[in-house]
Amino acid sequence: MSTLIPCIIAGGAGTRLWPVSREAMPKPFMRLPDGESLLQKTFRRATGLRDVGQLLTVTNREVFFRTLDDYRQLNKGGVELDFILEPFGRNTAPAIAAAALHVAQRYGEDAQLLVLPADHLIKDIEAFAKAVDNARQLADEGWLVTFGIVPTKAETGFGYIEKGPALSSEAYEVARFVEKPDAATAQQYLDGGLHLWNGGMFCMRVDSVLREFKAYAPDVLAAVSHCLEHSQVFQGKQEIHLELDSTTFALAPDISIDYALMERSKKVAVVPCNLGWSDIGSWEAVRELSPADANGNQCNGENVLHDVHNCYIDSPKRLVGGVGLNDLIIIDTPDALLIADAKRSQDVKYIAQTLKRQGHDAYRLHRTVTRPWGTYTVLEEGRRFKIKRIVVKPQGTLSLQMHHHRSEHWIVVSGMARVTNGDDEFLLDTNESTFIKPGKTHRLVNPGVVDLVMIEVQSGEYLGEDDIVRFTDIYGRVPVDASKN
Amino acid sequence: MSTLIPCIIAGGAGTRLWPVSREAMPKPFMRLPDGESLLQKTFRRATGLRDVGQLLTVTNREVFFRTLDDYRQLNKGGVELDFILEPFGRNTAPAIAAAALHVAQRYGEDAQLLVLPADHLIKDIEAFAKAVDNARQLADEGWLVTFGIVPTKAETGFGYIEKGPALSSEAYEVARFVEKPDAATAQQYLDGGLHLWNGGMFCMRVDSVLREFKAYAPDVLAAVSHCLEHSQVFQGKQEIHLELDSTTFALAPDISIDYALMERSKKVAVVPCNLGWSDIGSWEAVRELSPADANGNQCNGENVLHDVHNCYIDSPKRLVGGVGLNDLIIIDTPDALLIADAKRSQDVKYIAQTLKRQGHDAYRLHRTVTRPWGTYTVLEEGRRFKIKRIVVKPQGTLSLQMHHHRSEHWIVVSGMARVTNGDDEFLLDTNESTFIKPGKTHRLVNPGVVDLVMIEVQSGEYLGEDDIVRFTDIYGRVPVDASKN
The missing domain is CATH 3.90.550.10 (Spore Coat Polysaccharide Biosynthesis Protein SpsA; Chain A)
Structure with missing residues (x-):
């Protein structure tokens, strides 16, 4: 054949x-x-x-x-x-x-x-x-x-x-x-x-x-x-x-x-x-993949339930307290929460459609964003600062780049980084930190064989993702895709 | 009289x-x-x-x-x-x-x-x-x-x-x-x-x-x-x-x-x-303080609701999607979520009591913890790292202290800090950062008239709040209360 x-x-x-x-x-x-x-x-x-x-x-x-x-x-x-x-x-x-x-x-x-x-x-x-x-x-x-x-x-x-x-x-x-x-x-x-x-x-x-x-x-x-x-x-x-x-x-x-x-x-x-x-076409179809407990609940994550029956609760990162609930779908993610009548789980599409119409970020993106070199997660933003956890895969290489308006503080919490900062190139080990001033070209590489986990604290007057000038990129993202790290 | x-x-x-x-x-x-x-x-x-x-x-x-x-x-x-x-x-x-x-x-x-x-x-x-x-x-x-x-x-x-x-x-x-x-x-x-x-x-x-x-x-x-x-x-x-x-x-x-x-x-x-x-004795009593919209909902925070009626949704920091809900109390906080039948709002005490019995942190503390000098919020913890946002009130002074097992990276995102690091004392301005090695005595003071907002990234093998030796404290917390910053 x-x-x-x-x-x-x-x-x-x-x-x-x-x-x-x-x-x-x-x-x-x-x-x-x-x-x-x-x-x-x-x-x-x-x-x-x-x-x-x-x-x-x-x-x-x-x-x-x-x-x-x-x-x-x-x-x-x-x-x-x-x-x-x-x-x-x-x-x-x-x-x-x-x-x-x-x-x-x-x-x-x-x-x-x-x-x-x-x-x-x-x-x-x-x-x-x-x-x-x-x-x-x-x-x-x-x-x-x-x-x-x-x-x-x-x-x-x-x-x-x-x-x-x-x-x-x-x-x-x-x-x-x-x-x-x-x-x-x-x-x-x-x-x-x-x-x-x-x-x-x-x-x-x-x-x-x-x-x-x-x-x-x-x-x-x-x-x-x-x-x-x-x-x-x-x-x-x-x-x-x-x-x-x-x-x-x-x-x-x-x-x-x-x-x-x-x-x-x-x-x-x-x-x-x-x-x-x-077809895993709705949360009802997803819940059928897990066995139910004696109260008919399927739960993932920490919870304290009082008189709660036939609920599907997926909250891997947060504690959920429930009182007097029946037949609900509860899906918790870092930036958005869904609570739906289980019989109406098909209608969840209306929520997504509304968000799409509004141009809301929660339609398009998670708080953790995947990039060719790994992922970044915005942990917190506020006036004048933004904090990201950056995970760079072994051999992953961020583009050589420069920002006009923000300084970046990098702290390695596990693994090893090779950092280019202006004319300097050096290794940054676990527990070490460095500081990139506005206007300095810089690059981050994971030269090792385990994930590099880094905390980046950005500070400055303007912290938009579009304040980036990208010079070279091993993933071919210059200049087509210049708004992303 | x-x-x-x-x-x-x-x-x-x-x-x-x-x-x-x-x-x-x-x-x-x-x-x-x-x-x-x-x-x-x-x-x-x-x-x-x-x-x-x-x-x-x-x-x-x-x-x-x-x-x-x-x-x-x-x-x-x-x-x-x-x-x-x-x-x-x-x-x-x-x-x-x-x-x-x-x-x-x-x-x-x-x-x-x-x-x-x-x-x-x-x-x-x-x-x-x-x-x-x-x-x-x-x-x-x-x-x-x-x-x-x-x-x-x-x-x-x-x-x-x-x-x-x-x-x-x-x-x-x-x-x-x-x-x-x-x-x-x-x-x-x-x-x-x-x-x-x-x-x-x-x-x-x-x-x-x-x-x-x-x-x-x-x-x-x-x-x-x-x-x-x-x-x-x-x-x-x-x-x-x-x-x-x-x-x-x-x-x-x-x-x-x-x-x-x-x-x-x-x-x-x-x-x-x-x-x-x-008596503001339950969430039902709290909801009565806000006017309801045409669907009988009282909401605080961002949401997209489809066929949702008579619900009280308090989620100041996260998007809530709701489908086919009636008469629910939904209270969202950074580390814990409550969903309760509104008619059963008295029973929320059972959740709190269970958490107390378990010795769960979510009974006692919020993610933002108040201290005499201001507040700290744990933004994220993981293996080998913990990130806090620290807000120090004008003239607020953390105790002079030392940790055996962790290094601390401090980044000022607004205001001005006076830092003691070993024998050095210096001012740290907005967008500047410093690094406290394990074993160094250190102190943080807000010498200014506006709040000092700082990101602290702790890294090390052991990050428990009890790895602290406190030397002097203007709030009289030596040594009675030595487990807190």
């Missing part, structure tokens, strides 16, 4: 999982109770399949380094990593067209593409591997193969796939795709046994998918081809990435693969499967 | 107002929506009375400096401040006995003592002044005069005073004191018109109260007299304070003035009054 290239699509804002999921730290990065992110679980699922030696990921360029970090923790087998970086989301049809064209060029037109969204959970990995085997048989015959999750309840929040004639004991032609049904229709679907949930996973040969794009969505294919001609490939130490050109990518139609191809093509099959699948 | 000495009794843990009210920052210091604390309102009420030139306060010695701070903000008229500082709470009978003995000695036995608890609110100041005038007439005739709040509802949470024969158109003999009633009895009291709420305020001549102590609670009087003989008076710049000796004060019976005297004495009168009184 031809080469299998799993393709992880890491999109999805996950607004219903605010305040943990945010624009700059979207749902695939959300950690489950076992400490692994959805993205990592998807990586493990994809690379655990037979004969997988390479992995393609389509994701936003803003989360590239974070994605690499998540993968590196698991990539002990040395799977080859290949990325397509989008400047912004453009729905699944352009993403999959880009993946298909890229794979055709790199691995040949007979390669099989296995499209895996990174924002859901599959518990039964064996059943998943078996379903993929079945799908690959059909894909080699030219079918676009979808995976149909056997429904376990009358769910109104998902699209459905209706089975047509059987192609084998394990697969069917697709009769049609159907939109999210009302409750009565969903119940009929569940009882009837003909309908399956559409989980957004696909298996198809690259030549098949390109053939169907030509037939049913030639505009998408043309726009994406044009974009690829203007895009650039970068070869990193452990991975390659293709950075999509933003001007031409903007011309691609914003359309899903379902609308663009699946609902139109005559060559779509479905493999029904029981995968222990969850 | 004889001299009036208002006596503010600032006790009361206020466990039902956790997490804002804590052992080290009890209810009288709680700020109301107008920014004034209950203690400040009591100060204003007491010193606003006719002919008041001095004020006595009985409070815990731990909150002495904080009390002074609260008073100084208001004490423009130059009222003479006199304090009795308790080493620990011993209920109201010993406190009032100490006040009476102290006033007798300082102002004469014919002085009138007006006892005012600092943990409730009185809105109608004019009615209060009038009630005090009425009470003073009776006090001069030898009565122990109580103030009876005319009930506005069938309250089961308060004790009641039953009116006896009239003494004037404005006052009655007390027939009896009655315990907190059940709901039916409370309704009878409300309908009957004979019963008044006992608000814990009293007006009485010192010779009368000492006479009644001798008759009905001689053990309390003897113990407190004995304690006073072993106690010391300190004359400050703007106030005097009497520090009760802890060994002998511990021998005083732990009993309320109601049990010790009022329920036994034959010379107790009551002045009924409508004061716009609230």
Whole structure:
């Protein structure tokens, strides 16, 4: 059989999982109770399949380094990593067209593409591997193969796939795709046994998918081809990435693969499967991952509860006192708190949407911000000062930079730093500190093999992130991205 | 008429107002929506009375400096401040006995003592002044005069005073004191018109109260007299304070003035009054102080609410998202969060009690801790580091001290510091920093006229507050109180 290239699509804002999921730290990065992110679980699922030696990921360029970090923790087998970086989301049809064209060029037109969204959970990995085997048989015959999750309840929040004639004991032609049904229709679907949930996973040969794009969505294919001609490939130490050109990518139609191809093509099959699948679509879905105590509560973090029942309380860093509560979702993060009626957990999206409309930081960012070199967390700001905890990964290097209006005091609390301060370069050990005056060019590097943890106290009249002049940057952020450290 | 000495009794843990009210920052210091604390309102009420030139306060010695701070903000008229500082709470009978003995000695036995608890609110100041005038007439005739709040509802949470024969158109003999009633009895009291709420305020001549102590609670009087003989008076710049000796004060019976005297004495009168009184006894009582919006919500701080009604949300520093909530109390503080059914706001005390039993810091302290010289706030702690924001009041002076295990990095973000570091003494200006090595004696002083705001980053293997050797301290904290800065 031809080469299998799993393709992880890491999109999805996950607004219903605010305040943990945010624009700059979207749902695939959300950690489950076992400490692994959805993205990592998807990586493990994809690379655990037979004969997988390479992995393609389509994701936003803003989360590239974070994605690499998540993968590196698991990539002990040395799977080859290949990325397509989008400047912004453009729905699944352009993403999959880009993946298909890229794979055709790199691995040949007979390669099989296995499209895996990174924002859901599959518990039964064996059943998943078996379903993929079945799908690959059909894909080699030219079918676009979808995976149909056997429904376990009358769910109104998902699209459905209706089975047509059987192609084998394990697969069917697709009769049609159907939109999210009302409750009565969903119940009929569940009882009837003909309908399956559409989980957004696909298996198809690259030549098949390109053939169907030509037939049913030639505009998408043309726009994406044009974009690829203007895009650039970068070869990193452990991975390659293709950075999509933003001007031409903007011309691609914003359309899903379902609308663009699946609902139109005559060559779509479905493999029904029981995968222990969850879309992790709301806090209610998340809470189902943890066992409840005798009062029906699922808690993470310190709390004192008096007559509290059926509540999900996630507060890793603060004490929660509860009195006389029932069926609430309480999610505590350093800068924002969510309290929701558990039955209304779908409506959390309205909070996120309102914050987005207001241009509120709490829609986009967490207090801890990820950078290519590590992370920083604003611990406190006030008039004339801002305090950050900065964690620099081994070999991480901040850009050589200068500020006009602020002085920076650096205190190393663990690890070792190499500091450039004007013309001086010196090592700063744990418990040592230094001081960067306004106007001095400076750079911070972690030359060691363990994390460098540093406290930075900025003081001055103006402390905006835009008071920065960046000279050189090993992550290529000069001058495009000059507003960030 | 004889001299009036208002006596503010600032006790009361206020466990039902956790997490804002804590052992080290009890209810009288709680700020109301107008920014004034209950203690400040009591100060204003007491010193606003006719002919008041001095004020006595009985409070815990731990909150002495904080009390002074609260008073100084208001004490423009130059009222003479006199304090009795308790080493620990011993209920109201010993406190009032100490006040009476102290006033007798300082102002004469014919002085009138007006006892005012600092943990409730009185809105109608004019009615209060009038009630005090009425009470003073009776006090001069030898009565122990109580103030009876005319009930506005069938309250089961308060004790009641039953009116006896009239003494004037404005006052009655007390027939009896009655315990907190059940709901039916409370309704009878409300309908009957004979019963008044006992608000814990009293007006009485010192010779009368000492006479009644001798008759009905001689053990309390003897113990407190004995304690006073072993106690010391300190004359400050703007106030005097009497520090009760802890060994002998511990021998005083732990009993309320109601049990010790009022329920036994034959010379107790009551002045009924409508004061716009609230005991601020729960978050429900606090919320009544703010107007509700169209959805019945009272909010302080940033929030995004979707279908939220009749909620009280106090979150001055964090964003709160709410979905589908009704009738909840949500109180957010930097280290602890309370969420309670509003109808159950009395039960918040169980949370505080559990924390007390656990010896949890969140029962005793806020993240911001008050010290004689100012405040400190722990912004962050982790392995090998702790970051504090330190605010030193003008002329405030930390003790001369030394740590064995930690280095301290000090960065001035506003104001000016005078630093002693080993044998050096120097000024540290805004934006400057210095570094104290382990083993170096050091001291920090604010020599200026505006607050000094400093960030302290401690680093080292051991960062406990007990790694301190204190040499000299202008607030007399050597060596009794050696565990605090």
